[in-house]
Amino acid sequence: MSNEFYLNNPLVHSDRRLGRATSAWVRQFDCGGIRPLIICRGPIRKEAMDTFAEMGIEHFGILLSEKDSIVYRNALAPELRSLTNPDRVHRVPDYSGANKEEREQRIEQIINIARDNDYNAIFAGYGFMAEDQTMVAAMEKAGLNFIGPCSRTVHDAGLKDEAKRTALKCGVSVTPGIDNGTALALLKKHPDVAALKALVKAHGLNVPDKTLEDSHVELADKADIVLSASYEKGIDIYTVDELCDALTEAVDKMTAEYPENRVRLKAISGGGGKGQRILGIGESARTPEMVREILNEVKTTGVGDNKNVLVELNIETTRHNEIQVIGNGDWSITMGGRDCSLQMHEQKLLEVSVTVESLQRAIDQAEASGQTEEARILKQDLKTLIAMENEAAAFGAAVGLDSVSTFECIVDRDKHFFMEMNTRIQVEHRVTELCYALHFVNPDNSADSFTVESLVEAMVLLAAHGPKLPKPTRVPRYNDSVEARLNATNQALQPHAGGVIESWSDATEREIRDDQGISLHNPDTDVFMKYTLAGAYDSNIALLLTVGETRLDTYEQMAETIRQTRMRGQDLATNLEFHYGLVNWFIGQNINARPTTRFIVPYLTAIGELKERANDLDVRMAYKTICANELSELQGGEATSMAQVLQSKESLYLRPLELLISEPHIMAGWLSVNRDCYTLIDGKISWNENPIALLADTYHFLNMDFVPGDNPPAATMIWDHDNDILQDALKFYNELTNRLDAQDWVELNTLLDAQDPPKGLSKRIWRQVRAAHIGFQAGADVLAALPSIAEATGYYDLTVNPNLTINIPERLTDETHQELMAKVLVPPPVANSDEILAESGGMFYSRETPEHEVYVSKGDHFEAGDPLFIVEVMKMFNKVYAPFSGTIKEVLVESDGMIISKGQTIFKIEPDEVLVQITPEEQAARRKNITGQFLAQL
Incomplete structure (x- = not known):
């Protein structure tokens, strides 16, 4: 909500103070009496603050985690630039706690804060506490108004097992699978009513005998009743091992029934990607490992926690x-x-x-x-x-x-x-x-x-x-809208902790930007205030939205928004370039395409292929060769004049070309919207549009348009002398097209190939026109490097079918190839042959869970593919596997929970084999070969 368009457009924003209405019926819905405490963070916290103020709610406060304090240098959180009353800011160690005991302490702490500061309502936004039935029930019991679904709804709809049963009862289509793994585990040990009654008695659970004796209740449902009573008492009546055994049996049964589908494991309390794993075909033996990862990730490993995990058929072509x-x-x-x-x-x-x-x-x-x-x-x-x-x-x-x-x-x-x-x-x-x-x-x-x-x-x-x-x-x-999540990730979309945003352009006229106040400037100096991205929470920085009359209009507005966005910083990595490429891919293909949830990884793999090819193409060498070839056909003064022309145009061509080649996501977007700019004829690239007009469009695509004046930095726009050359060329071709009434570039180029002048032009004028044309086109062939990269990699094989499904070439679904291309997009830190480095920053764990043994210790031998350690970054647990086999000589991280940085040495090792690296001479020879292949296409 940080831009003028959003604040002033009546279709997006309106006066929300119902208490000011002239109608008594409307005034009764005034919410000025609500006094909420906001217990969430990120963009939703700032949105809630703004919405409450607009509704006339004057008394509200925010909960601030200690982890918030490390992400902003000059204040504990960006929102404090607008919420300056210290009495309305309340501090806690963390929002939800690391385990059940800490969660219960945090809930009690929040209730006390509300009581002590005259808050009568709680707003939890879209954080995980918003779906915590225990928390919601505690708030209700304390007399607080929870702004969200009540505890009954959270229980019946929010817990995935309960929700699935409710869905079945009211005729809703559900995914094949089981939702009662814990009940099945319990019934393996206590297989009948008598055994369940004995269990209830042994543990003093609050379950009447008549409930278990009711013949209308299924045995599995009776087991669930007993389980619920154990959770209420805070005890365990099954072990994680027993749960894993029951779930493994369920996975085996589903695999036998659906042999061509993978299986999804899903914690009942997960969400936002947390607490879910997919077992590949034939991987049922990994079920216990996956279950433990899931329980650890959603922090339900404590005594008395509901550890139920759903087993579902993974629908492979899902949207x-x-x-x-x-x-x-x-x-x-x-x-x-x-x-x-x-x-x-x-x-x-x-x-x-x-x-x-x-x-x-x-x-x-x-x-x-x-x-x-x-x-x-x-x-x-x-x-x-x-x-x-x-x-x-x-x-x-x-x-x-x-x-x-x-x-x-x-x-x-x-x-x-x-x-x-x-x-x-x-x-x-x-x-x-x-x-x-x-x-x-x-x-x-x-x-x-x-x-x-x-x-x-x-x-x-x-x-x-x-x-x-x-x-x-x-x-x-509006008919259509779209939202891009601006996240702190690298080019392979892996979480990137750390980094400092030092500048961020203001929102554009058609952009709706939601962030947590990062965009707000210093109220005294109007200067952007630096913001540090930390890995304590999720990777989201902001939400970018656009609207339109059609989906195409909406996507084009998003592309324009991202095109004009400039963000700079230290060690800063975001997915802004990814979004620019992706949005333009759909614009260039078909905006109504129906991608599945498995589209992005193959798409990223295709981008990696572009990057790999681009790494081996030397455009400066190519330009020199193109210039030499053009000069070889000239002599004397013509050669001297042409040499000067080619030299003067070098930066005009190479600056945007090198930028595109260095940014594969942006290059992918350019290739997508310009897929019809050329035709490959007998292995040669033939332009379907004037490469000079294409060059002008490219500068605009890269947000490098010429802006007169002293303010814009030269690095962000076309240089003035290059712009003069480009504008002269565009004027020349505009005038020529009008004079000759040419329908397109192919027709105009055919006319210019002829020595005889068209009707209405003298031979002298025509010679001058053709000479000017040769001069303006001189060196333009170097732009063909971009379609050459697309052709060499088969980039356009990733396309939309007539039925709106997406054709994904088989090579892009190969997992080994996917991993390789991810490393091309984000090369791992350069390591010596005797060490293992961290590929990202985050929190280090040496084992699956605190109850497990460490993966590797000093002196241990490991094989390629063995797990070595876990890095928790942006709420996600990323297991790191050995890239080769070897022996651990030294462990350099002292204990679990330590913060590590990208490139930090984790282990000193002795590899089983010495890795062979490509030499500079071999790399140079490869670049010469690939560049030669491109030149052969001209």
């Missing part, structure tokens, strides 16, 4: 769709959908609105242009969306939804399956609220109404006045 649901416990409605398929490692990257209105418009456009197959697919998507919305509304009613939640599904062609319900507001909630508003009408007077455009505002209204709110209707706002 991830979700439906926004809102209710007051009586009514439940939906607000359209979002496609979140563009994700990696369960972490969403780009989220796109899916609405009835948008799909119908796309269908009409496809039919009008004769795209019958595309229209057929879009019609099926419309049917699927309507079905998911109906099921979401029914599920919301079944669990008594009394706030905002998200109904998540996986879509496989014409089928869809309920996955889970997130009982919290989602990171991507703005994608929905930009497409729909909620219109509330007085049941006794249809002229008396108000409209809510913010889902955070809707949550507050429901918390304060839920039962009184009539069922609203959804009102369309």
Whole structure:
């Protein structure tokens, strides 16, 4: 919410102070009496602060974790630039605690803070505590108004096993699998009612005998009742080993039933990619290892924790769709959908609105242009969306939804399956609220109404006045919206802890930017304040959103937003370039493409292939050769004149070309939108458009347009003398095209090849025109390096089919090749042959869990592929495997939980074989060969 467009556009923002309304009916929904404590961080905290202020809520505070204090140099958090009252800032060690005991302490601490500071409500945003049933119940018991779904809804809908059972009862499609692994584990030891009754008695559990004797209750459900009682008492009645055995049996059974599918393991309390693992075909033996990783990641390893893990069929061609649901416990409605398929490692990257209105418009456009197959697919998507919305509304009613939640599904062609319900507001909630508003009408007077455009505002209204709110209707706002998550990741989308943002351009006119206040300048000096990115929390920096009348318009606005964004800093790595390439890939291919959740890794692999080829192409050598070839056909003064021309144009061509070659994601975007700029004829690159016009477009694509004046740094734009040459050339070709009435570049170039002048021009003028043309085109062949790289790597084989699926070449799905290309994108730190280095910063762990033995110790021998250690970075646990075999000579990290940095030596080792590295001479010979292959295409 940090830009003028967002603040001033009535379709995006409105006065939210209902207490100021002239209508008594509207005024009754004033929320000024709510006094909330915000217990979350990141963009949602800043959004909540702004929304509360706009609603007239004057008394609110924020919870500040000690881990927040390391990310900002001049204040504990960026938000403190706007929230300056120290009495409204409250400090805790961490938001949720590392284990059950710490979580319980934190909940009690939050309740005490609320009581001591006159807060009567809690807002938890989209942090994990927002879905913690224990916390929500504790807040309710303490008399605090929880701004979100009540504890009953969190239990029935938020726990994945309970949600799946509810879905089955109300006719919602679910993924094949088991949701009661803990019950199965318990029944292996206590296989009947008598055994369960004995267990209850032995542990003094609060389960009446008549409950276990009820013949209408299934045995597995009785086991769940006993389990619930054990959780309430805080004891364990099964071991993790026993759970792993039961889940391994379930995995084996599913593998036998679906031999061509992988299996997904999913913690009932996970979310946002945490607590999920996928077992490859034939990997059931790894189930215990994966289960322990999952439990450790979601921090449910303590005594009395519910350790249930779902086993589900992994639908291999899935798209991830979700439906926004809102209710007051009586009514439940939906607000359209979002496609979140563009994700990696369960972490969403780009989220796109899916609405009835948008799909119908796309269908009409496809039919009008004769795209019958595309229209057929879009019609099926419309049917699927309507079905998911109906099921979401029914599920919301079944669990008594009394706030905002998200109904998540996986879509496989014409089928869809309920996955889970997130009982919290989602990171991507703005994608929905930009497409729909909620219109509330007085049941006794249809002229008396108000409209809510913010889902955070809707949550507050429901918390304060839920039962009184009539069922609203959804009102369309924009047809389409899209959100890009700006994350702290490297070019391979691996988390990149650390780094300092030293400057960040202001939001553009059409950009909606949500961050946690990083964009706010110093109120006294108007200077951008440096911001340090830490690895304590997730990798998200900001959420970038755009809207449009069509999906294409929305994507083009996003591309333009990113094009104009400049971010600089120390050791700073973000996925901004990735988003620029990806958005332009869809613009260049088909904006209605249907990627699956497995698209991003092959896409990244294709980008790695571009980078690998570009690394071996010497464009400066190529330009010198092109110049020499052009001069070889000239003599005397012509040669001297042409040499001067070629020298003067060297930076004009090579600056943008070298930038594109050094930034593979940006090069991928350029290749995508310019895929029709050339044709390969008999192995030779032939331009379909004027390379000079293409060059001008390239400078614009790179945000290097000429800006007169002294302010812009020379490094960020075309140099003035290069711009003079380029503008003269563009004027020349514009004039010539108009004079000759040429339809396109191919026709104009054919005319210029002829020695005889066209009608209306003298031979003298025509000679001058052709000479000028030769001069303006001199050296332009070097631009063909870009399509040459695309052709050599088969980049355009990654394409959209007529049925909107994506054709992914087999080579891009090979895991070994994927790993290799990831290392091309982000080369590992240079290590001596006797050491293992950390490829990223984060928190070091030497073992699976505290109960396990360390992976390797001094003197241990390891094989290639063996696990060596774990790095926790941006909330994700990344296991590091041995790249080769060897023996540990020394362990250089003292203990678990220590912070390590990228490139830090972890082990001194003795490799089994001496690694052979390529010599500089071999590298030079390779570059000469690849450059020669390019030149042969001219």
